[in-house]
Amino acid sequence: MIRAHTVAAVREAEAPRLTAGEPLMARAAFALATRVAAELRERGHRVSGSVVLLLVGGGNNGGDALFAGTHLARRGCQVHAALLGERPPAAGLAAARAAGVRVHEVLAAPDVPGAVVALARAAGVWVDGLTGIGARGPLRAPLTAVVGALAAEKAASPDEPVVVAVDVPSGIGVDDGALPGPVLPADVTVTMGTAKPGLLLPPAAAVAGRVEVVDLGLDGDLAAAAPAVCRLAPADVADLWPVPGPADQKYTRGVLGVVAGSQAFPGAAVLAVAGAVGAGLGMVRYRGPEVPTGLVHARHPEVVAAPGRVQAWVIGSGIDPDDAARTQAMEESLAAALAARLPVALDAGGLSLVHDDGHPDLPATVVLTPHAGELATLLTARGEEVTRADVEAAPARHARLAAEITGATVLLKGAATVVAAPDGPLYAQADATPWLATAGAGDVLAGVLGALLAGYGDAIAADEEGRLTALPARLAAAAALVHGRAARRAAGQGPDGSGPGAPITAQDVAAALPGAVGALLR
Numbered sequence: 001m002i003r004a005h006t007v008a009a010v011r012e013a014e015a016p017r018l019t020a021g022e023p024l025m026a027r028a029a030f031a032l033a034t035r036v037a038a039e040l041r042e043r044g045h046r047v048s049g050s051v052v053l054l055l056v057g058g059g060n061n062g063g064d065a066l067f068a069g070t071h072l073a074r075r076g077c078q079v080h081a082a083l084l085g086e087r088p089p090a091a092g093l094a095a096a097r098a099a100g101v102r103v104h105e106v107l108a109a110p111d112v113p114g115a116v117v118a119l120a121r122a123a124g125v126w127v128d129g130l131t132g133i134g135a136r137g138p139l140r141a142p143l144t145a146v147v148g149a150l151a152a153e154k155a156a157s158p159d160e161p162v163v164v165a166v167d168v169p170s171g172i173g174v175d176d177g178a179l180p181g182p183v184l185p186a187d188v189t190v191t192m193g194t195a196k197p198g199l200l201l202p203p204a205a206a207v208a209g210r211v212e213v214v215d216l217g218l219d220g221d222l223a224a225a226a227p228a229v230c231r232l233a234p235a236d237v238a239d240l241w242p243v244p245g246p247a248d249q250k251y252t253r254g255v256l257g258v259v260a261g262s263q264a265f266p267g268a269a270v271l272a273v274a275g276a277v278g279a280g281l282g283m284v285r286y287r288g289p290e291v292p293t294g295l296v297h298a299r300h301p302e303v304v305a306a307p308g309r310v311q312a313w314v315i316g317s318g319i320d321p322d323d324a325a326r327t328q329a330m331e332e333s334l335a336a337a338l339a340a341r342l343p344v345a346l347d348a349g350g351l352s353l354v355h356d357d358g359h360p361d362l363p364a365t366v367v368l369t370p371h372a373g374e375l376a377t378l379l380t381a382r383g384e385e386v387t388r389a390d391v392e393a394a395p396a397r398h399a400r401l402a403a404e405i406t407g408a409t410v411l412l413k414g415a416a417t418v419v420a421a422p423d424g425p426l427y428a429q430a431d432a433t434p435w436l437a438t439a440g441a442g443d444v445l446a447g448v449l450g451a452l453l454a455g456y457g458d459a460i461a462a463d464e465e466g467r468l469t470a471l472p473a474r475l476a477a478a479a480a481l482v483h484g485r486a487a488r489r490a491a492g493q494g495p496d497g498s499g500p501g502a503p504i505t506a507q508d509v510a511a512a513l514p515g516a517v518g519a520l521l522r
């Protein structure tokens with residue numbers, strides 16, 4: 001699992017070590033130089049003779065860059081430093097000069113962005129040391145124009161140069177993942193001590209590239225500070241996955257009640273069920289009208305259409321809230337779930353059940369699964385005027401707000417999926433592929449989540465002391481990981497999303513689920 005800590009937590013962890021004179025910057029800079037050298041080698045370049053440009057701001061982030069440049073110069077790189085802060089870090093500058101780094105006072109140039117771009121065009125690596133955790137708000141002039149010009153250069157030739165961000169890509173919202181102004185998208189971010197929330201949260205996570213965490217020896221101090229954002233890795237999901245044992249039978253593995261699909265949208269029923277059975281569980285009980293029931297049975301003859309005991313529910317995929325009969329079925333199932341303390345995935349039309357305060361204080365065992373547009377509608381219905389664009393600009397903040405207002409856990413779908421509970425860390429999963437942006441993919445996710453919730457349903461229902469309140473958020477993040485990985489598999493991409501892939505349907509994603517789960521457990 002990757003854990004990200006806020007700027008305040010990092011500062012608190014660093015403070016006693018800096019007072020004690022621990023050479024944190026030296027460690028950071030050495031690791032940064034090592035990473036730059038590795039990037040050069042991985043791209044088939046010799047380290048010696050390569051041209052590296054350091055973009056140096058006025059704080060310690062620029063200091064990291066300068067000391068790393070010192071190491072690289074000693075290893076034979078031709079290192080240039082563009083000084084872009086009013087007061088460049090003195091110790092780093094002296095060390096860099098002594099090691100033969102060529103220093104450019106570009107702020108004195110008549111055309112600052114032009115002067116930096118001229119240096120950048122000659123370099124194979126750009127090291128972004130403009131701002132780190134000391135940044136406040138969007139980048140200010142002249143950095144705005146410099147970064148804008150460099151970003152345009154990089155966009156024109158994405159393979160060369162390699163952009164390595166120091167700690168964070170300068171200009172992102174370090175704690176909230178916002179993109180308040182221009183940034184230079186990185187290929188790799190070398191982050192110090194621990195990941196930062198903005199490296200995991202959308203939209204900023206998309207400009208961080210691969211994130212490499214440098215061990216500064218802060219782990220012990222940070223272990224006491226709760227992470228602000230987590231990202232599950234496949235091994236974490238394998239640990240959580242309900243793997244049946246010899247003593248299991250279908251009822252102990254978990255039975256999922258599915259109230260999805262309608263005469264108007266019968267396909268959603270098939271897809272939600274396909275997600276659940278593909279993820280693996282004891283049994284699905286389907287509750288719906290004739291047309292979707294027939295379709296579900298045609299695809300999944302094992303599904304039981306009779307009422308009976310369940311351990312979790314999926315409610316709402318493919319249901320129009322104006323369909324009175326289906327809305328009544330949704331209400332009845334939600335009420336039954338709440339009375340029995342069973343977990344619920346509330347999807348699509350099911351979200352309308354919480355548009356008013358008919359259920360004023362949901363438990364965190366109810367997981368809402370909106371996309372950005374649905375979350376905007378939900379929040380607006382609950383008195384917070386927001387648009388889809390507002391949600392997309394700050395997904396984590398809006399997911400958390402919805403969790404606080406409703407009491408539920410909120411899984412917000414998108415290119416990266418964010419999960420927020422009223423308390424506890426956020427989760428940010430980026431395991432999917434843009435090929436997954438296709439109709440019905442969300443119904444499959446609801447089914448996957450339902451299967452996981454059913455596996456833990458009895459434990460959650462029996463949890464009187466509230467020891468498992470953090471579990472639904474973790475299970476939701478796990479569902480997003482498996483769903484995303486199944487999509488990559490279906491699209492013919494590598495587990496890390498490598499390769500161009502190919503078009504997929506929601507059914508393809510469901511069909512790839514057993515293989516994706518199996519690969520995790522291996």
Ligand SMILES: NC(=O)C1=CN([C@@H]2O[C@H](COP(=O)(O)OP(=O)(O)OC[C@H]3O[C@@H](n4cnc5c(N)ncnc54)[C@H](O)[C@@H]3O)[C@@H](O)[C@H]2O)[C@@H](O)CC1
Binds near residue numbers: 085132138168192
């Ligand atoms: N504190 C430590 O001991 C360590 C810090 N390290 C590095 O130090 C960094 C933090 O250093 P600092 O606290 O000096 O802060 P930064 O270097 O992140 O930023 C401060 C500088 O950026 C300028 N600045 C702030 N907001 C700006 C904006 N919106 N537009 C333009 N300029 C802006 C400030 O005027 C100042 O010159 C970390 O990100 C990391 O890279 C590492 O060396 C590890 C150890």
Ligand SMILES: Nc1ncnc2c1ncn2[C@@H]1O[C@H](COP(=O)(O)OP(=O)(O)O)[C@@H](O)[C@H]1O
Binds near residue numbers: 414417441442444483
């Ligand atoms: N650009 C993207 N990259 C990766 N995954 C995406 C992207 N866009 C959407 N997704 C994922 O695709 C799924 C779409 O679900 P949803 O919007 O509910 O569609 P539907 O309602 O048609 O089922 C979600 O899991 C979402 O996270």
Ligand SMILES: [K+]
Binds near residue numbers: 165
């Ligand atoms: K930076």
